[in-house]
Amino acid sequence: MQKNVRRVVAASALALPLTLGAAGIASAESYHDTSTSASSEGVTTSSTSADSGTGSDGASFDQNDSTAGPDGAGSDRTHATTGGNGNGGGYEQGSEWAGPEGATSDHTSATIGDNGSSDSQDTGSQHGVLSGALGVPGL
Numbered sequence: 001m002q003k004n005v006r007r008v009v010a011a012s013a014l015a016l017p018l019t020l021g022a023a024g025i026a027s028a029e030s031y032h033d034t035s036t037s038a039s040s041e042g043v044t045t046s047s048t049s050a051d052s053g054t055g056s057d058g059a060s061f062d063q064n065d066s067t068a069g070p071d072g073a074g075s076d077r078t079h080a081t082t083g084g085n086g087n088g089g090g091y092e093q094g095s096e097w098a099g100p101e102g103a104t105s106d107h108t109s110a111t112i113g114d115n116g117s118s119d120s121q122d123t124g125s126q127h128g129v130l131s132g133a134l135g136v137p138g139l
Helices: 002-026 129-134
Strands: 030-039 042-051 060-069 072-082 089-099 102-112 118-127
Touching: none
Parallel strands: none
Antiparallel strands: 030 042, 042 060, 060 072, 072 089, 089 102, 102 118
16 A cells, blocks of 8 residues: 555656646747767767747748768758648758768658649759769769
8 A cells, every 4th residue: 555655656746747848848839959069080060940830830840960071071951841821831851972982962852832732853862973983872
């Protein structure tokens, strides 16, 4: 019996902060996070942002990463958005990389118009002259 009382007290003590924390997260309208690190091996940056939109504004999400070091440099990005009042929206993802062995890039996008029509494009990988000649896929 005493073990059950302790369990209930412990569960209650943990539930209150979790409940208050979840309520704060649910009501957040935007989120932003950025980090940068540098060392003798290179530099890396990363940023993430999200905006829930209010009223007739659409919501959006952005993620960007960049790296530069002795083996090359590259970036990767993702962007997604919804139109206001649920109309329209889009998605885009792309990446680039260049190094001693060559270069590559990739881009994918899709959009939805206000009338519900859609358009998408996937350009696939694009290789630089050197990486294409060497037959190095996905460099």
